[in-house]
Amino acid sequence: DIQMTQSPASLSASLGETVTIECRASEDIYNGLAWYQQKPGKSPQLLIYNANSLHTGVPSRFSGSGSGTQYSLKINSLQSEDVASYFCQQYYDYLTFGSGTKLEIK
Amino acid sequence: EVQLVESGGGLVQPGRSMKLSCAASGFTFNNYDMAWVCQAPKKGLEWVATISYDGSSTYYRDSVKGRFTISRDNAKSTLYLQMDSLRSEDTATYYCARHADPYYGGLNWFAYWGQGTLVTVSS
Numbered sequence: 001d002i003q004m005t006q007s008p009a010s011l012s013a014s015l016g017e018t019v020t021i022e023c024r025a026s027e028d029i030y031n032g033l034a035w036y037q038q039k040p041g042k043s044p045q046l047l048i049y050n051a052n053s054l055h056t057g058v059p060s061r062f063s064g065s066g067s068g069t070q071y072s073l074k075i076n077s078l079q080s081e082d083v084a085s086y087f088c089q090q091y092y093d094y095l096t097f098g099s100g101t102k103l104e105i106k
Numbered sequence: 107e108v109q110l111v112e113s114g115g116g117l118v119q120p121g122r123s124m125k126l127s128c129a130a131s132g133f134t135f136n137n138y139d140m141a142w143v144c145q146a147p148k149k150g151l152e153w154v155a156t157i158s159y160d161g162s163s164t165y166y167r168d169s170v171k172g173r174f175t176i177s178r179d180n181a182k183s184t185l186y187l188q189m190d191s192l193r194s195e196d197t198a199t200y201y202c203a204r205h206a207d208p209y210y211g212g213l214n215w216f217a218y219w220g221q222g223t224l225v226t227v228s229s
Contacts, residue, residue: 034215036151043201043219044143044151055217087151091214094165095141095153 002026002090006098012106017078021101023088025069032092035064035073038100039084047086048073080105108132108218110202115223118192128185128202128220135183136160139205141216142176142187144198152198155187156205156213165213170196192227199224 003026013019023033031051036044046055048064051071061076075082083105088098114126126142142154155176156165164176175188185202200223203216 032214036216043221044216045219046215046217049206049215049217089151089215091212094167095156095213097151097153099150 002029002093002096004088004090004096004098006088006101008101009099010102010104012104013078014106015078015080019075019078019103021073021086021088021103023066023071023073023098025071025090025092028068029090029092031067032090033064033066033071034089034091035062036087036089037082037084038087044087075103078105108204110204110218110220112200112202112220112223115200115225117226117228119229120192120194120227122192123188123190124192124225125189126187126200126202126223126225130183130185130202130204133204135178136180137208139208139213140176140178140185141203141205142185143201143203143216143219144196145201145222146195146198149198154200157185159208189225192225194227197225197227 005024007022033051035048038044047058047062052064063074086101109131111129118124139158141156144154145151157176161178173191177186202220204218206214206217
């Protein structure tokens with residue numbers, strides 16, 4: 001099974017800052033990676049698929065990058081509504097999620 | 107607008123069964139693979155099972171194989187999850203999710219999610 005290691009587990013940043021969340025796969029997943037945002041008490045929502053493609057309606061301050069085993073989600077100009085947990089998910093070989101990153105405003 | 111509405115959760119004793127349902131609307135249900143994803147309280151997400159658009163293929167995570175059965179009724183635009191021999195570790199919120207456009211093929215990402223239904227396995 002492919003394991004997804006996500007870091008950091010939690011993150012505190014100021015409004016307007018840029019934050020980056022990382023995900024490392026236990027083997028090459030050939031860009032088969034998605035990112036989700038889960039606001040408190042809500043269901044997850046798709047942000048990014050195929051490592052760097054923005055889902056419909058997602059603000060352009062969100063972006064994804066990476067290749068091979070290393071991937072990242074970047075949020076530019078952090079807004080208060082970005083307070084949430086973020087999860088990566090690989091779909092190259094079955095389906096596994098990272099353990100999540102909880103983002104708070106400083 | 108895509109809508110996925112789960113139902114059927116609640117409190118159940120270990121070893122007993124429960125069946126979840128997910129009513130879909132806002133898209134052509136029989137064109138899309140569908141899935142169940144769970145989230146234990148204060149924990150991360152775990153994929154549970156996927157069924158192909160026509161019901162001909164099913165896929166499960168190892169821990170539920172032989173205990174859970176995913177199925178669908180395309181005439182009713184409804185997805186199901188039959189859960190047997192439930193264990194305390196199955197306690198979680200269960201989300202119904204729609205996979206991405208079939209153009210992309212294979213097991214892929216989850217484009218839309220329902221609000222979830224909580225299953226608590228306890229005596």
